[in-house]
Amino acid sequence: MFEQQLINALSLGSVYALFALGFTLVFGVLGVINLSHGAIFMLGSYIALLLVQQFQMSLWLAMLAAMLICGLIGIIVDFLVLRPLRKRNAPHLSPMIATIGVAIMLTNIAQGIFGAENKRFPFGTIPEDSFSLGNLHLTAVQLAIILISFALMMVLLVLMRRTQLGRALRAIAESPKAAYLLGINVEGLFFLTSFAAAALGGAAGVLVGLSFNAISPFMGQPMLHKGIAVIILGGMGDIRGAMIGGLFLGLAEVMSVAYLSSDFRDAIAFGLLFLILLVRPSGMFGKISERKA
Amino acid sequence: MAEWWDGFWAIYSTVIFGIGINAMLALSIYLTLSCGLLSLANAAFMGIGAYAAAMISMQTELPFGLALLASAVTPAIVALIIGIPVLRLSGVYLAMATLGFGEVVRVIVLNMDITGGPMGLNGIPLKTEWWHIALILAATLFVLGRLRRSKVGRAFEAIKEDDIAARLMGVHVARYKLLAFVLGAVIAGLAGGLNAHYTFTIGPGNYAFENAVDILTMAVFGGTSNLIGPLLGSTILSLLPEIMRSMKDFRLAANGLILIIVILYLPKGIWAPSRIRNWRRQQTASTSGKEA
Numbered sequence: 001m002f003e004q005q006l007i008n009a010l011s012l013g014s015v016y017a018l019f020a021l022g023f024t025l026v027f028g029v030l031g032v033i034n035l036s037h038g039a040i041f042m043l044g045s046y047i048a049l050l051l052v053q054q055f056q057m058s059l060w061l062a063m064l065a066a067m068l069i070c071g072l073i074g075i076i077v078d079f080l081v082l083r084p085l086r087k088r089n090a091p092h093l094s095p096m097i098a099t100i101g102v103a104i105m106l107t108n109i110a111q112g113i114f115g116a117e118n119k120r121f122p123f124g125t126i127p128e129d130s131f132s133l134g135n136l137h138l139t140a141v142q143l144a145i146i147l148i149s150f151a152l153m154m155v156l157l158v159l160m161r162r163t164q165l166g167r168a169l170r171a172i173a174e175s176p177k178a179a180y181l182l183g184i185n186v187e188g189l190f191f192l193t194s195f196a197a198a199a200l201g202g203a204a205g206v207l208v209g210l211s212f213n214a215i216s217p218f219m220g221q222p223m224l225h226k227g228i229a230v231i232i233l234g235g236m237g238d239i240r241g242a243m244i245g246g247l248f249l250g251l252a253e254v255m256s257v258a259y260l261s262s263d264f265r266d267a268i269a270f271g272l273l274f275l276i277l278l279v280r281p282s283g284m285f286g287k288i289s290e291r292k293a
Numbered sequence: 294m295a296e297w298w299d300g301f302w303a304i305y306s307t308v309i310f311g312i313g314i315n316a317m318l319a320l321s322i323y324l325t326l327s328c329g330l331l332s333l334a335n336a337a338f339m340g341i342g343a344y345a346a347a348m349i350s351m352q353t354e355l356p357f358g359l360a361l362l363a364s365a366v367t368p369a370i371v372a373l374i375i376g377i378p379v380l381r382l383s384g385v386y387l388a389m390a391t392l393g394f395g396e397v398v399r400v401i402v403l404n405m406d407i408t409g410g411p412m413g414l415n416g417i418p419l420k421t422e423w424w425h426i427a428l429i430l431a432a433t434l435f436v437l438g439r440l441r442r443s444k445v446g447r448a449f450e451a452i453k454e455d456d457i458a459a460r461l462m463g464v465h466v467a468r469y470k471l472l473a474f475v476l477g478a479v480i481a482g483l484a485g486g487l488n489a490h491y492t493f494t495i496g497p498g499n500y501a502f503e504n505a506v507d508i509l510t511m512a513v514f515g516g517t518s519n520l521i522g523p524l525l526g527s528t529i530l531s532l533l534p535e536i537m538r539s540m541k542d543f544r545l546a547a548n549g550l551i552l553i554i555v556i557l558y559l560p561k562g563i564w565a566p567s568r569i570r571n572w573r574r575q576q577t578a579s580t581s582g583k584e585a
Contacts, residue, residue, distance in 0.1 A: 033385055033388075081553055081557070084557050085556070085557070088560070090556075092385055093331060093513070094556050094560060096385070096388070097509065097510065097513055097552065097556050098552070098553050098556040098557065100506050100510070100549075100552065101549040101552030101553035101556065102549065102553060103549070104546070104548060104549030104552065105545075105549035105550055105553075106549075107545070108543060108544075108545035108546035108548075108549065109543070109546050112543050221502065221503075225392075225396060225502065228389055228392065228393075229393070232389055232393075236385070236386075266396070267396070267397055267400035267401070269396075270392075270393040270394075270396040270397050271393075271397055273389065273390070274390060274393040274394060274397060278378045278379065278390075
């Protein structure tokens with residue numbers, strides 16, 4: 001059933017890509033490894049669940065709201081934690097550790113509020129339909145995941161490549177100082193980037209919550225690991241690279257489970273990461289740029 | 294007095310053991326940081342050391358000393374092998390690669406039969422006495438203290454400040470980086486070996502990402518400009534859960550908050566000699582200003 005595995009790989013990989021997109025966006029524009037991205041991903045899932053359960057929102061409206069709330073959390077984290085470090089010109093280790101602190105806090109708070117056990121979406125809220133094409137099965141959730149992920153990725157790609165906003169962001173990625181001198185509102189765009197990245201992370205959280213129908217406070221950590229692997233595969237800060245890297249990781253994982261053994265599934269991501277870093281530290285599609293004396 | 298002490302020891306010996314182990318781990322990452330390497334592999338090296346020592350103690354009749362020796366040598370060999378390719382990376386890339394290495398080690402341990410798989414190893418003989426930890430910690434401190442003032446320590450510092458400049462000055466950068474990496478692995482491995490012989494049981498989950506982060510946190514929290522920082526950081530962070538027992542569910546959240554606050558307001562850690570010197574200078578300046 002190679003074709004079926006391909007479909008599974010596509011749906012898994014597009015979630016990885018979506019998650020890694022926000023991760024890579026923050027690295028590209030802010031130059032920061034935001035290790036709280038996994039925790040925000042987890043919160044996205046809980047927020048959608050809460051909205052569906054408590055306010056009887058429709059699933060897709062809840063997803064939109066979850067993205068918005070996650071985005072706001074992203075801005076708050078940026079304002080309270082990343083901005084002071086930016087102002088001080090702190091070494092890149094500092095935001096990494098500070099966002100680990102954020103991740104620990106958010107995870108623990110979620111555990112305190114929602115409990116450590118797995119939560120599920122109420123019965124009947126997840127569409128159960130599935131489509132068959134010959135031998136191939138595609139559930140509605142899988143289809144939605146693929147469509148939504150690709151739609152969001154396309155929006156981001158067009159935004160970055162074709163608009164004035166994207167040009168400004170790329171200028172900041174090149175040099176925040178030069179961008180500032182050119183009259184670009186750098187601080188504002190940093191906030192916007194944090195918002196967008198967290199919103200994408202939240203969306204990925206909702207989609208993963210839907211596809212496995214299991215939400216736990218600890219779901220962020222493994223996803224964060226995958227995200228790290230993906231952005232290294234694709235080259236850090238590279239948006240297209242994150243998309244292709246995500247799909248590639250999804251493919252590698254699904255195929256290894258299907259044709260090798262499920263034992264080493266979690267090692268695939270990091271095995272790949274390890275190899276890529278040794279052979280091509282700039283990622284599969286990155287350009288080598290080395291500081292020379 | 295004796296009774297009081299027995300009671301105290303019965304309750305708190307694990308905490309005190311933990312402080313000693315954590316101090317060694319914090320020192321192991323201090324060593325790599327002092328050479329400008331952000332390596333997050335120390336939890337994995339601790340695990341390798343712990344498994345090596347525990348397997349020797351459980352399956353052979355060899356003395357404890359040899360098991361500890363294995364817990365130092367095995368991670369050193371692994372560090373030597375992966376260090377040569379990995380240490381070409383720097384900064385965030387090195388952090389990610391070493392994190393990846395740690396995860397690969399965890400999954401391998403999880404899936405091997407001789408390591409007990411997900412169940413880990415149980416029934417490791419209890420051989421670690423408090424003075425083993427104290428002795429090895431003291432030896433580590435002594436070696437690292439001597440190292441700081443030696444040619445090697447100066448080379449580390451030069452590489453940390455600017456590795457290209459160091460290379461131009463004739464410092465053999467790759468070799469010194471490898472030395473720091475391997476020595477860090479030895480210290481972490483010893484901590485693992487000691488730890489395994491008093492916790493009775495070890496598992497693959499004990500040496501994962503969270504632990505790598507914990508180790509880094511202890512060193513950064515304390516400050517990495519000298520040896521006192523990691524000691525102080527590991528002691529405080531080992532005691533913190535005991536102190537904050539009353540907070541129950543939100544204990545970890547407080548931990549995270551402390552981490553953020555330290556990074557934001559005490560960027561050099563809580564023990565930073567330069568800050569203390571500056572503060573002293575201000576004090577003397579203000580008092581002498583008043584006299585004049």
